[in-house]
Structure formats: structure tokens, C-alpha cells
Amino acid sequence: MHVEWIWGLAGGTLIGLAAAMFLLVNGKIMGASGILGELVDGSAGSSRYEKLSFLAGMIGVPAVLVWLSGGAETHATGNILILLAAGLLVGVGTRLANGCTSGHGVCGISRLSLRGIVATVFYILAGGLTVVLFRHVLGWV
Amino acid sequence: MRNLYSAAAGAVFGIGLWLSGMTDTTKVIGWLDIFGDWDPTLAFVMGSAIVPMAVAWRVAAARRVPVIGGAFPPAPEPKLGRKLVLGSVLFGAGWGLAGLCPGPAIVSITWGGVSGFVFIVAMLAGMWTAPVVRSRLDALEPAV
Numbered sequence: 001m002h003v004e005w006i007w008g009l010a011g012g013t014l015i016g017l018a019a020a021m022f023l024l025v026n027g028k029i030m031g032a033s034g035i036l037g038e039l040v041d042g043s044a045g046s047s048r049y050e051k052l053s054f055l056a057g058m059i060g061v062p063a064v065l066v067w068l069s070g071g072a073e074t075h076a077t078g079n080i081l082i083l084l085a086a087g088l089l090v091g092v093g094t095r096l097a098n099g100c101t102s103g104h105g106v107c108g109i110s111r112l113s114l115r116g117i118v119a120t121v122f123y124i125l126a127g128g129l130t131v132v133l134f135r136h137v138l139g140w141v
Numbered sequence: 142m143r144n145l146y147s148a149a150a151g152a153v154f155g156i157g158l159w160l161s162g163m164t165d166t167t168k169v170i171g172w173l174d175i176f177g178d179w180d181p182t183l184a185f186v187m188g189s190a191i192v193p194m195a196v197a198w199r200v201a202a203a204r205r206v207p208v209i210g211g212a213f214p215p216a217p218e219p220k221l222g223r224k225l226v227l228g229s230v231l232f233g234a235g236w237g238l239a240g241l242c243p244g245p246a247i248v249s250i251t252w253g254g255v256s257g258f259v260f261i262v263a264m265l266a267g268m269w270t271a272p273v274v275r276s277r278l279d280a281l282e283p284a285v
Contacts, residue, residue, distance in 0.1 A: 004162050008182040011161020012189030018154035019190065020197035025146045027207030029214050030154065032244035037268040053144035055247065057151030062159045063251040072159065074241070074249050075167045076256035082238055087246075087260040089235025091267020092274055094243055097228025101242045102154075104229075105187060110194035113217035119229040124173070126233025131173045134238065 019106050026050065031103025033094035041095070082140070097123075143209055155248045161186040164249040166240025173237050224278055 022030040028050070035051045038044035044051050066072045077083060094100040097119050099108065104123075108116015134140045162168045162182050171180030201213050236242050241249075241260055249257050 004168070004180075005182050005185045008161045008185035009189045011157045011159070011163070012186035013193065014153050014157030014160065015186065016157075016190035016193035018150045018157060019194045021153065022147070022150040023194070023197050023201055023207075023213070024204070025208045026143060026150065027209075027211045027213050028147075030150065032154075032242070032247060033268070036243060036247065036265075037271065040265055040268040041272050049144050050147045053148040054151035054154075057148030058155035058244075058248055059151075059250055061152035062155040062248050065156060066159060066252055072164065072249070072252050074164055074245075074253045074257055076239060076241065076253060076260065077166075078256055080259055083256055083259040084263045086235040086239035086241065087263025087265075088267040089231045089238070090242060090246075090260075091235075091264040091269075092271050093228045093230070093232030093235060093267075095228070095268050095271030096224045096275060096278070097232060098225070100232060100244070101187075101236075102244050106190045106194055108217065109187075110191045111198045111217065114219065115217055115221060115225055118221055119225055122226055122229035123233030123236060126230040127173045127237035128175060128233075130234045130237030131170055132176060135170075135174060136176055 015102070015106060016110075019102070019110075022054075023107075029103060029107045031099050031107060033090075033100040034098070034103055037091075037095045079140075093123075146209065154244070157190075158245050158248045164245040164253075169240040169242075169245075170237070224275065227278070 019030040022028050035054055039048060039051050090100075097104065099116070099119060101123075104116040104119040109120060158164055163186055168180050168182050171178065172183035205213070207213060232242075239260055241257075243264065246253070246257065246261055246264060250261060
């Protein structure tokens, strides 16, 4: 039995509060793939410093806290080919769909956006099928 | 000041992603794996994140203008389109393969080691090529 869901509840509330802050103060939708993707493809324009600042806070503060708490583990696979394929799929996919778990999932569903709901249904279905295929059928990961 | 508020929101987002356990790929894959030892954490994270944001959308509708000026995002586009569906399917496949989505991948860059770094480089490459894929898809035929 997993009891870490309590941390999920606490962390999830912080994620929602961060999205609320970014919307109400800065007037922006907090989507990780949009913030990073617009910096990568150059479409961020005059909002690039706002996006870079977001990333700096997002990386810098948890880095210090994780270091103080004695470190953390992602338990990610060491298989380079799977990491490369997964990264490419996530990068292209989130930019084509114009959002990921934060933009479509948290920000979209909370305003009952049909696009956010449809995107979330499709990426969860695709993710679930991928895990079934690679873990239970092929046994690769 | 705009950048400072942005960094503060980023910091809270990053702390939330870490505390929630979403930077641990076994919890994400464990949630997607309904045939394995199912881990419900992700549902709690999503559910509890949506609540404050739903309130924020109500407040935004009443305020009309963000605290530091400018404009709120426009109403969501009603059209779905194949890019939304195809993109989400590709994203979901990558998410299931590695257990990482963009937010947790970025936050864990300082402790994710070589695996996290390889994933991020590939993700940036994917994001960089996305505009080409997007215009190819748009050129295929008019979207239904």
C-alpha cells in the first residue's frame, strides 16, 4: 500500500497555488511545455525574461531544498535509447498539442476547457497503453 | 517586478512537483500501470492542483485585469483538431516510456543525473523541431 499520496495532496495543492499565482498576478497560463517550448523555438518574444525567471525559480529553489533534505531520486531508466525516444516524443507531442500535464491538465481542466479535457484523456490513454505494452507485453522497462 | 513574481510562481511550482513525488518516475509509471502495483498518487496531485486553479479562474473572471496589469488569457479555443489529438498521443507515449513530463523533468535537472540530462536534451530537440512538424501537418489538407 502506498501512503505517499498525502505528499501528493500537499504537493498538488502547491502546484495549484503556483498556477493560481501565475494567472492572477502575471496573467499567464502556467504550462511547463509552453514556457520552455516558446523559449526553444523563439516564439516567446518579449515574454522571454518572464519565462526565464520562472524556470530559474523552478530549478533553483527546489535544488537548494532537495540538497538540504539530503537529495532525491528520479529512478529514471538508464536506457539511453528509451530516454532519447521518450524525450523526443514528449518534446514534439506537447508542442503540437500546445500543452502538457500542467497546461492542459491543471490549467485547462480547472476552467472546463474541452481541449484540456480531450488532451488529458488522450495522453493518459497513450501513457497507459505504452506502459502495458513495454512493461507487460515486451518486458523492456 | 514581473520577473520576480514569475520566479516566485516557478519556485512554488517546483517545490510542489518535488513534494508531490512527481519527479519520481516510479510513481508516474506506477499510476499509469493499472495492471501492476497501482500507485494512486498522481490522481491526488492532479485533483488537489485543480481546486485552487478553479478558484483562480473564477477570481480572474471577476477581476478582468491581472494584479500587475496586462491581460488575462483569452477564452479557450473551442476547436479540437488533429494536432491536439496526435500531439497528446505522442506526448503520452513518451510520458509512459520514461515516466517524465516537462515540469518534473525540468525541476529534477539538478538531481536527475545523466538519465535526466539525456531526456531533457531529447525533449528540447523535439520542441525545437515541433514548428516544422506543425507546418507539415497544416499543409496536408484542411483540418476537419
